Amino acid sequence: MSQRTNSLSATSVPAPAKTLQPTVFWRLAEDIPKPLNWGLMAASIGVPLLLWWLITTVGSVDPKFLPSPANVLEAFQRLWSTGELQIDTVASLWRVGVGFGLAALCAIPVGVLMGSFASIRALLEPVFGLMRYMPAPAFIPLLILYMGIGEGPKVSLIFIGVFFFNALMVMDTVKFVPKDLIEATYTLGGDRLQTLLQVIFPHVLPGILDACRINLAAAWQLVIVSELIAATEGLGRRISVAGRFLKTDEIFVGLIVIGVIGLTFDLLFQYLLRVSCKWAAQKR
Numbered sequence: 001m002s003q004r005t006n007s008l009s010a011t012s013v014p015a016p017a018k019t020l021q022p023t024v025f026w027r028l029a030e031d032i033p034k035p036l037n038w039g040l041m042a043a044s045i046g047v048p049l050l051l052w053w054l055i056t057t058v059g060s061v062d063p064k065f066l067p068s069p070a071n072v073l074e075a076f077q078r079l080w081s082t083g084e085l086q087i088d089t090v091a092s093l094w095r096v097g098v099g100f101g102l103a104a105l106c107a108i109p110v111g112v113l114m115g116s117f118a119s120i121r122a123l124l125e126p127v128f129g130l131m132r133y134m135p136a137p138a139f140i141p142l143l144i145l146y147m148g149i150g151e152g153p154k155v156s157l158i159f160i161g162v163f164f165f166n167a168l169m170v171m172d173t174v175k176f177v178p179k180d181l182i183e184a185t186y187t188l189g190g191d192r193l194q195t196l197l198q199v200i201f202p203h204v205l206p207g208i209l210d211a212c213r214i215n216l217a218a219a220w221q222l223v224i225v226s227e228l229i230a231a232t233e234g235l236g237r238r239i240s241v242a243g244r245f246l247k248t249d250e251i252f253v254g255l256i257v258i259g260v261i262g263l264t265f266d267l268l269f270q271y272l273l274r275v276s277c278k279w280a281a282q283k284r
Helices: 002-012 034-056 069-082 084-114 117-131 137-148 151-175 180-185 192-227 236-244 248-276 278-284
Strands: none
Touching: 034 069, 069 084, 069 248, 084 117, 084 151, 084 236, 084 248, 117 151, 137 151, 137 192, 137 248, 151 192, 180 192, 192 248, 236 248, 248 278
């Protein structure tokens, strides 16, 4: 009887359910194989281009509203052969480089000080928070009134639109530096200046580079806005003039050039992060 009972109990115990492991595509916080990574990156660009080509080739779409990739390529070659595209690109690059460079040069030390010292944070954070919510394009009439219609207001607009955001993002990065790290530095004999320059700044450098990478996109948006008013060259002016004469193909050329330049700078920032902060890149 006991043997029969044991056999029944053994057969009545349900087998453990098998848990389905997520596929490589859906694993949380894990890297994917490089072939899949490159394939997905290629698809993110190739699929929209294919859809664009299909819509303009198969569908009956007026080229004035949506030019085909061939039309855009012809417009690119036309503008390149006349040299207009190079002039506009260099003008926009110069404005973004100067405005963004000055903003980053000023915002990084200010943000580090605000994140490190509560007194400076209490002094500057309210006014910075106020300025952050003021749209930078709203300053255009004042900048033209104060500086005229030259390069000054264009560069200043980019500076205003980037400086406050960059400083506050750097401040937030510094605020989360572990206090144990700072206390350990003091224990080992470091003074306040050494802690700031040799401990805090290297620790937050990856966050600073990320903040600059993000705010560079805002700089490009602002330069286009600034070039819509009283500019003789620039990609923003090129887009504006093309829109007046319904040259949609040239509008697409300007947009694509801006996108390619922005993506190039984004990849450069990521490369700089991997090279200068290898310890941070390994943690990601």
